[in-house]
Amino acid sequence: MTTIDALRKALTGTPGWPWLEEALAKAAERPESAVRPFSSAGRKAGRAELPDAPGWTADEAARALLLAALPPDRVAGDVTAFYQYGDADEKRAVLKALPLLPIGAQAVPLLLDAIRTNDARLLAAALGPYARHLDPPAWRQAVLKCVFMGVPLDAVHGLGERADAELAEMLAAFAEERAAAGRPMPADAAALLSRLTSEET
Amino acid sequence: MRIFDPHIHMTSRTTDDYARMSAAGVRAVVEPAFWLGQPRTNPGSFTDYFDSLLGWEPYRAAQFGVVHHATIALNPKEANDPRCRPVLDLLPRYLDKDRVVAVGEIGYDSMTPEEDDAFERQLALAVEHALPALVHTPHRDKARGTRRTLEVVAASGIAPERVVIDHLNEVTIELVHGSGCWAAFSIYPETKMSPPRMVEILRRYGLERMLVNSAADWGVSDPLLTLETAEAMLKAGFDEDDVDKVFWRNPVEFYGQSGRLDLSAVAGADEPTFAGSSIKRGGE
Numbered sequence: 001m002t003t004i005d006a007l008r009k010a011l012t013g014t015p016g017w018p019w020l021e022e023a024l025a026k027a028a029e030r031p032e033s034a035v036r037p038f039s040s041a042g043r044k045a046g047r048a049e050l051p052d053a054p055g056w057t058a059d060e061a062a063r064a065l066l067l068a069a070l071p072p073d074r075v076a077g078d079v080t081a082f083y084q085y086g087d088a089d090e091k092r093a094v095l096k097a098l099p100l101l102p103i104g105a106q107a108v109p110l111l112l113d114a115i116r117t118n119d120a121r122l123l124a125a126a127l128g129p130y131a132r133h134l135d136p137p138a139w140r141q142a143v144l145k146c147v148f149m150g151v152p153l154d155a156v157h158g159l160g161e162r163a164d165a166e167l168a169e170m171l172a173a174f175a176e177e178r179a180a181a182g183r184p185m186p187a188d189a190a191a192l193l194s195r196l197t198s199e200e201t
Numbered sequence: 202m203r204i205f206d207p208h209i210h211m212t213s214r215t216t217d218d219y220a221r222m223s224a225a226g227v228r229a230v231v232e233p234a235f236w237l238g239q240p241r242t243n244p245g246s247f248t249d250y251f252d253s254l255l256g257w258e259p260y261r262a263a264q265f266g267v268v269h270h271a272t273i274a275l276n277p278k279e280a281n282d283p284r285c286r287p288v289l290d291l292l293p294r295y296l297d298k299d300r301v302v303a304v305g306e307i308g309y310d311s312m313t314p315e316e317d318d319a320f321e322r323q324l325a326l327a328v329e330h331a332l333p334a335l336v337h338t339p340h341r342d343k344a345r346g347t348r349r350t351l352e353v354v355a356a357s358g359i360a361p362e363r364v365v366i367d368h369l370n371e372v373t374i375e376l377v378h379g380s381g382c383w384a385a386f387s388i389y390p391e392t393k394m395s396p397p398r399m400v401e402i403l404r405r406y407g408l409e410r411m412l413v414n415s416a417a418d419w420g421v422s423d424p425l426l427t428l429e430t431a432e433a434m435l436k437a438g439f440d441e442d443d444v445d446k447v448f449w450r451n452p453v454e455f456y457g458q459s460g461r462l463d464l465s466a467v468a469g470a471d472e473p474t475f476a477g478s479s480i481k482r483g484g485e
Binding site: 035036039040042043084085087088089090091117118119121 | 260293300460
């Protein structure tokens with residue numbers, strides 16, 4: 001898992017860095033000022049993948065830094081507002097930033113919201129490292145929803161360690177329904193099911 | 202033929218509509234925030250709606266190869282409801298977002314003092330957030346409403362070329378033509394404008410600063426009337442380039458003024474559009 005410092009280093013020297021540095025300085029002084037740069041981050045910081053932060057784009061990383069610049073005593077509440085008023089890209093950036101922020105398990109309701117949506121991008125972003133705070137039934141349902149919606153299971157952080165017999169049972173039931181309907185089971189889900197069942201025996 | 206529908210309420214349409222639009226050549230749409238038939242009773246209903254216009258609806262559109270942008274505002278009708286007005290204070294939260302290409306629909310419904318206030322405040326927000334404005338003209342008392350609209354626009358200080366006055370007809374185009382504002386027309390199966398009448402207006406007033414939309418919504422309307430109007434233009438002697446100007450390059454030019462129109466997912470969108478303006482992301 002990356003860190004805020006690693007994201008800062010990956011952004012330093014990019015074309016959008018001077019803009020971001022100024023926005024971060026302002027946000028530290030006056031947290032309300034983070035609202036506008038948070039929305040315009042894609043246009044100002046760019047949207048390219050960051051070579052030094054695999055899996056992160058420049059706008060996502062810039063948004064994570066803006067959230068990390070908020071005073072620790074209000075970050076949990078503000079993160080909720082940034083998510084609530086965010087467009088799909090902003091919501092994704094919030095979800096990805098959650099494990100990097102000093103908020104403990106307070107943002108779990110945001111994950112549950114993202115998992116309730118039918119937007120594959122949000123569902124995938126909700127199953128990063130912060131999903132360790134989800135209780136097992138919610139986490140299993142989210143994994144099964146990925147299979148159902150065709151979200152590749154490599155989006156699920158720590159799948160290998162956390163997948164259990166209960167998930168295997170749910171996957172087996174799903175495979176049975178798919179077989180009955182004459183529709184294929186996604187290959188990654190079939191592989192996971194096969195691994196989980198072979199472990200049991 | 203590539204079609205950009207500059208005003209359509211896709212939230213009210215089905216996936217069948219998206220499939221038919223896509224097959225007809227509709228590659229891009231702008232969905233203005235408006236009323237929903239059923240009145241809203243609190244600001245939260247608006248924010249859920251804005252959320253949908255900026256999250257779920259573009260996602261749905263993309264699955265049919267249609268690029269979706271939105272305009273955000275408190276509409277004129279609900280500007281009269283004190284339960285809805287607090288949404289005016291929430292608008293700045295939405296006006297810097299990527300897919301927001303104008304403030305709208307704003308303007309008049311019944312021309313009340315409350316509508317004056319919401320209209321003026323939202324024109325000021327458009328200036329502050331460097332956005333064009335999409336202005337609805339009233340169904341009733343339309344000519345007077347259009348005249349008053351032009352006065353308020355002029356007094357607001359927004360550049361006229363950053364304003365489109367919508368739902369015009371043979372009478373109200375007379376007022377808007379020459380004002381510097383863009384003129385938009387909604388083609389409906391029964392009311393508003395029809396394809397043959399639209400072609401006549403284009404013949405008479407030319408193609409500059411003209412937008413044609415379906416304004417399809419939850420009422421009797423048809424998202425393919427853009428195509429039908431384009432075909433009527435061809436039959437009346439306009440050429441392919443004229444049709445491309447009205448149904449692609451003009452909307453790209455108008456909403457491109459936001460610096461936020463992202464047509465990178467549209468094949469052929471990079472073809473020459475208009476001088477000196479980029480349609481690429483980051484063109485702000």
